[in-house]
Amino acid sequence: MMTAIKQVTVLMVCSLVVCARGEFFTSTDKISQLFEEENFLLGTFSLYIDAEEEIVKGMKRDLLLLQLGTYLDPVDPEEIKDPVAAFKLLMRLRDEWLKIEKNTQNSLDKHNVYQILLEYAQIPQVEDLKGAALGLISLQELYKLYPHNITKETSLNANEAYVVGLFAYTEHKFQHAFLWFMYSLERLTEYSTITKEELLRYISDSAYHFGSIPVAIYFGQQLSNLDPTNNDVKVLLNQYRLLRFQRTSNPDIFTLNTKSSKYERLCRGEVDERTSRRQRALSCRYSTGGGNPRLMYAPVKEEVEWDEPLIIRYHDIISDTEIEILKNISRPLLSRSKTKGGVTKIRTSQSVILDEGHPVVARVNQRIADITGLSMESAERLHVQNYGIGGKYEPHYDEWNDETGRIATFLIYMSDVEKGGATAFTKVGIALKPKQGSAVFWYNLHKNGNVDLKTEHAGCPVLWGNKWVANKWIHKFGQEFRRPCSLSYWE
Structure with missing residues (x-):
């Protein structure tokens, strides 16, 4: 109905105002006819206003429903640490x-200014x-x-x-799809669109693809x-019943697999x-960076987290103010993090390489040089990362086959993480929990140059929290006299 009113009104206005052409001043009779045209014009304009009012009423109704939804189910910005709330x-x-796009497209406004403005809004996409x-x-x-479990805090x-189940289904993660569809079924109401x-x-089909044929038959x-x-449905059921006698295995779709890699077990603690x-081989002390003048009167707190390879945590090496400055200059520049293979699922975060000319960045770089005793001349620029929903970086080496020359890594924690987000050393068997203001340092290369x-x-997946880190990858060039090479196979 609304579309019909819109079309009729626009056509009437067009025929009268835009399309009508003529000369009146040269004919008194034609001028007298304008009284009728005036009534027609005003009547048409009234129809136009009525049509716009109907559209506005619809918009207000939808706006009220949207506002009611945010009121009944609010999301606090602080709750975005919860991946479900996010x-x-x-x-x-x-x-x-x-919904807004649909409403604004119905507008009779020729230029549809609001629709144009919305094109510049940052709106989440399907991806x-x-x-x-x-x-x-x-x-x-x-x-x-x-x-x-995962919706304990936010349902x-x-x-x-x-929707979660549907994405799991399209990725062939049929057990998780099944569990999410079951969760959805439990919460089905008269207001649900599904x-x-x-x-x-979907429940039956997910069970079938997972191999749990009796469950597929039941649903x-x-x-x-x-x-x-x-x-x-009858045809599908007959197929399932035939398969039931052909299958020798019947995996339990209701129970998650308990088999895990060492990386996963480290992340779970x-x-x-x-x-x-x-x-007993580990220790804590105040360090002056080997007698660095800048640290003589302000030594740093050094904690040995592991002795072989040597993994050291330095506490309180960056202030909260410096952290906020680094975050603020990073936010507008963040983009999807990459690996050697480009954008992949093994690394889910956004990152940015910061300009060395910024005073805070320069100060942090100098502090890293003072603490480690290494030259920053050939080091990579400070690399800031922020992890997203389930953000992680699966097991990897910062240096492999001497491709980049990254002799050492200095990893700064710019936030605490309530759950998850630990740095797991999979070959060693330890997981270091992020602590804001601290940093972890280790050598990627032996003294003989081997990895x-x-x-x-x-980087373990972030289960709850907002993880920020900054990496400084230090290269071997320029370190010849600071960390001398060795010909020994064991060094």
Whole structure:
């Protein structure tokens, strides 16, 4: 109806105001006819106003519903540390954008100024929703969490859970898809846009693809009971029943796999090689960086986290003010982090390489040089990273086959992380928890130039928090007299 009013009104206005052409002043009779035209013009304008008012009423109604949604289900900016709350916000903004876009497209405004303005707004895209959903699933996989566990602090409604399940399904993660569809089914209400039939179909299909045929049959039968006339469902059920007798295995789709790599167990805190005997070799002290004049009157707190390879944590080496400055200059420049293979799933964060000319960056670089005793002339520029939903960096080496010459790594923690986000040294068997203001330092190369294979490390997925770090990769060039080479195979 609204479209019809819009079309009629525009056509009438066009025919009268734009399309009508004529000369009146040369004919008194034609001038007298303008009385009727005036009434027609005003009547048409009235219709135009009525049409606009109907559109505005619709917009106000949708706005009220959107505002009601934010009121009933608010998201505090502080809660964005919770990955589920972050996903909810992304999805809500996406839904709001689609509704606003639909409304503004109905406007009779020729130029549609608001629509043009919205084109410049930063709106989450489908890829953002997909990345956030897969981030949640990644957290579930590593930390062995069910939907009820990961949504303990922030719950999802049926529609939101369905979207997570759908992305899991498209990525062939059928067990997680099944669990999210089940979670969605439990929360189904009369206000949900997803239907019970759709959920049962996906639940049954996910169980089938996972290999749990009896479960697929059970939920397929429930779907058939809702609509006994659906022949497609009957055909599927017959196929499932035939497969049931052919399959020898029947994996439990309700129970997550407990098998884990050492990296995963380190991230979960199940492994820690720092036994009491081993800890006797570790120590804490005040360090002057080998007698550096700048540290003589202000030594740094040094804690040996591991002795072979030597992994040292320095406490309170950067102030909260400096951290905020680094964050502020980084935020507008952040972009997706890459590896040698480009953008990959093994590294989910955004990063930026900072300008060395900034006074705070220069001060931090000088401090790193003072603490380590190494030259910064050939070092890479300070590399700031912020991790996203389930943000991680899977096991890797900072130096491999002497490709970059990264002799050492200085990793600064710019935030605390409530859960997850540890730096796990997978070959050693320790995981270092981020502590704001501290930094961890280690050598990637032996003195003989070979890669120290024990320095493989990873950034564990952030389960709760907002993880910021800054990396300084120090190169071997210029360190000849600061860390002399050795011909020994063992050094």
